[in-house]
Amino acid sequence: MQRTNFSEMACSIARTLDVIGEPWSPLILRDVYVGISRFEQIQADLGISRKVLTERLNHLVDQGVVERRPYDNRPRYDYHLTAKGAELVDLLMVMTAWGDKWLAGEAGPPVLYRHHACGEISHVDLRCAHCGEPMHAYDVDPLPGPGSAA
């Protein structure tokens, strides 16, 4: 995607974008997460160009969020999330929650999440890791950190 290399930016958002910010990457991650794990399956599911899919998968593997595994004696591989990648799914769940709320379409969401603990179809809510209270845009003061140009 970006000509500009975000990883130089000393910003966690920018660096995260450098990992999954390229076009298609979040959708590829979603597919891998829900079990669409083979090249052909992902390509067919997303309608993505094979060239771009190759590039994205290589990049995700390089970044350590996805793992390439042989599943046959023949040269056949599938892709699985690493621990690092599994935590990126948080991002997908937040995108899903926001999209469901603000952009709800006719066809409805393609992925529903049933929460093991309560058994309900639910969505995520953000809490403070420290005190457990809700933590959204106006529940915090954003403070310029060391890497800020502001």
Place this chain on the structure above:
Amino acid sequence: MQRTNFSEMACSIARTLDVIGEPWSPLILRDVYVGISRFEQIQADLGISRKVLTERLNHLVDQGVVERRPYDNRPRYDYHLTAKGAELVDLLMVMTAWGDKWLAGEAGPPVLYRHHACGEISHVDLRCAHCGEPMHAYDVDPLPGPGSAA
């Protein structure tokens, strides 16, 4: 960014990407959120091309996540988050948390969040909106919803 129009995909992740998935958009949102709200300021802070910044801001305004306001009698404008945009900040906080954890760099994060409720510099954790228990990748079953091709 994408030639392919994600908004057609009947997928909340894809539709969300259609709003803030283009290169730079999340970083622009971050700037607006932390108070870097004028065209020149954002351009200088990010080093983004003026052309692309214009396009992104127009798109964000069209999507209703950012609002353009005059701040002078002269033709001067600044940009502010709408309610829809403020909820997108959730996404930035999750990206920050993930990036801080997995991609920590020398310079450290550019934005720190101090939580009003507890006064601590903290980060977000995802909870089930229904039962309040932790909700991450392997705490849920992703179920194919109506829009899925799987």
Place this chain on the structure above:
DNA sequence: CCATCAGGGTTCCCTGAAGGAACTTCGCCT
């Protein structure tokens, strides 16, 4: 034992978006 098949890519060309710098516009300021 050669032909076919299927998965997983790679190569090629074409188009369109990002980068970058120069130019424009509008209204204040002196």
Place this chain on the structure above:
DNA sequence: AGGCGAAGTTCCTTCAGGGAACCCTGATGG
């Protein structure tokens, strides 16, 4: 009247995405 500064706009060049065709490898099958 001339200059300034914010906020764009225009133009050109370069590079990444789309799409289709091609390639390679190890079964399988007649």
